[in-house]
Amino acid sequence: MRIVVGCRPEPRGQDALALGALLARQAGARVVLAHIRPPAQPGAGVGAVDAEWRAFLREQTDRLLDDAERQLRERDPDLPVERAIGDNRGSGRGLARIAEEHDAALVVIGPAPGGRAGRVALGSTADQLLHGSPVPVVLAPRGFAEHPPPRVARCTIAYQRAAQSAQVAACGVAFARLLDADARLLTLVLRPVRLYSGRQHQAAEQQVMRSVREQARQDLAAAIADLDGVVDGETVEGDDVRAALDAVTWADDLLICASGTVGPVKRVFVGDVSHKIVRNARTPVMVLPRGVRADAWRTSAPSAP
Incomplete structure (x- = not known):
C-alpha cells in the first residue's frame, strides 16, 4: 500500500508530511514523496529547451525532496520512502497522475495559503484533486504539523x-x-x-x-x-x-x-x-x-x- 504525499517548499508542506507519516505508520504503508514541477519552456530555437531552467528545476526539486525525506525520517525513521516527480501545469492533476502510476491508495496534501488555523484551506491543488482524483484525497488542516496526535x-x-x-x-x-x-x-x-x-x-x-x-x-x-x-x-x-x-x-x-x-x-x-x-x-x-x-x-x- 502506498500513500502519495504532495511536497511543497512552504511551511504548509509540513502539515501534509506530518499527516502522511501518521497514516502510513498506522496503515503499514509506504510513503511516496511527490513534487510537481512546471513543464520546461521552449527555448528561442525551434525544438530547443532552456537547459539552464531545467537544471534549476532539478536542483530545487532534489533539495525539496531531500528536506522532506529528512523531516519524515525525524518523525519515523523506519518508514519506507519512495520519490516521484511529475511535470504538469496543474499540481493537483500531476499528483493524481502519480497516484495512478504508483497504484497508490491515497493522496495527502496540505492547506492552501491564507487559511484559518486548525481548518482545511482549499486552493487550486485541492480543487483539481477534489474534482478528478482517482483515489481518496486526504487534506491536512493548517498547523497540523505543530501538534500532531500520536495516532x-x-x-x-x-x-x-x-x-x-x-x-x-x-x-x-x-x-x-x-x-x-x-x-x-x-x-x-x-x-x-x-x-x-x-x-x-x-x-x-x-x-x-x-x-x-x-x-x-x-x-x-x-x-x-x-x-x-x-x-x-x-x-x-x-x-x-x-x-x-x-x-x-x-x-x-x-x-x-x-x-x-x-x-x-x-x-x-x-x-x-x-x-x-x-x-x-x-x-x-x-x-x-x-x-x-x-x-x-x-x-x-x-x-x-
Whole structure:
C-alpha cells in the first residue's frame, strides 16, 4: 500500500508530511514523496529547451525532496520512502497522475495559503484533486504539523442515507479497521431557514424537525446494524454545516465523507455538502471517490519489500 504525499517548499508542506507519516505508520504503508514541477519552456530555437531552467528545476526539486525525506525520517525513521516527480501545469492533476502510476491508495496534501488555523484551506491543488482524483484525497488542516496526535484514534464517517451511502460507510469503517482505530457514523441534521415568525408556523417547523430527527436516527441505526464490528453513531443539529460540526466532540479524528452524487464514477468529485464539510472541519478530512467499493483497501496493491 502506498500513500502519495504532495511536497511543497512552504511551511504548509509540513502539515501534509506530518499527516502522511501518521497514516502510513498506522496503515503499514509506504510513503511516496511527490513534487510537481512546471513543464520546461521552449527555448528561442525551434525544438530547443532552456537547459539552464531545467537544471534549476532539478536542483530545487532534489533539495525539496531531500528536506522532506529528512523531516519524515525525524518523525519515523523506519518508514519506507519512495520519490516521484511529475511535470504538469496543474499540481493537483500531476499528483493524481502519480497516484495512478504508483497504484497508490491515497493522496495527502496540505492547506492552501491564507487559511484559518486548525481548518482545511482549499486552493487550486485541492480543487483539481477534489474534482478528478482517482483515489481518496486526504487534506491536512493548517498547523497540523505543530501538534500532531500520536495516532488517528477514530474515523468519523459523515453519513446521509443515499444511493451510495452503504458503500461509503463500509469503506470508511474498513479504513478505521486498517488503522486499528474506532469508527463512528455522523449524521448532520440541518435546521431549515425560518421563513415565518408566527407561532403557528413555528409549531409546524418544530414538528417537521422532530420527524427529521427521528428519521435520521432510524437511518443511522439501520446503517450501523449492517456494518461489521462495533461502530458508534451520532446525530448533531445546527443551522448550517459549520454550526453542526462545531457541536461535535472531536478526539484525534479523521473525518471521512463521500463525493457528490454527480460526476465521473471512480473519481473524487466533491458535492455541495461535502465541500462545506471539508471547509469547516476541525480535523483532517478524507474525500472518497464516487462509486467507491466497500473493499477498496483490500484491493490496494501491497507494499513492495
